[in-house]
Amino acid sequence: MNKRIAALALGLVASVAFAQSYPSKTITIVVPFAAGGPTDRVARDLAEAMRKPLGGATIVIDNTVGAGSSIGSNKVAKAAPDGYMLLLNHIAMASMPNQLRNMPFKVDTDFEYLGMINEVPMTLISRPTLPAKTxxxxxxxxxxxxxxxxxxxxxxxxxxxxxxxxxxxxxxx
Structure with a gap:
């Protein structure tokens, strides 16, 4: 995971290499889930990995939660497309269109895909007294x-x- 974060951070830096004034203000990473959860943790690791290559840029995490991540996603969709507000989401981006009738944004056209940050394995966990052991x-x-x-x-x-x-x-x- 750390290699992916570093690669993405370097990719972001390389993409703005010709625009030496970037960043000239705070970069915000919107996480449409609660602080302390796994997506929030990944966002904080990503922000830390991005700071140094971006010259010590100020990067803040904005946990804008609710409605299956659509509130935070909408915030980013409506923001200026200037690279200062990023969205860190997961499978919810793919499932939202099938769950919400009136989304105020379009998943396929209102966002620019930057890359995958990490992969998360799924585990099945039960109470220890469950009679099934396999x-x-x-x-x-x-x-x-x-x-x-x-x-x-x-x-x-x-x-x-x-x-x-x-x-x-x-x-x-």
């Missing part, structure tokens, strides 16, 4: 307990939500 045992246990199982995730449209739906579909529950 995936095969878990599938059997789920079949025996239909309608009694709760699955927690990061929210509608999140990677963990979509993975849960894929498992549900695969198990036909």
């Amino acid at each position: 995936y095969k045992e878990l599938v059997t246990w789920i079949g025996q307990n239909k309608g009694k199982i709760n699955l927690g995730n990061a929210g509608i449209g999140s990677a963990s939500h979509l993975c849960g739906l894929m498992v549900q579909s695969a198990l036909q529950t």
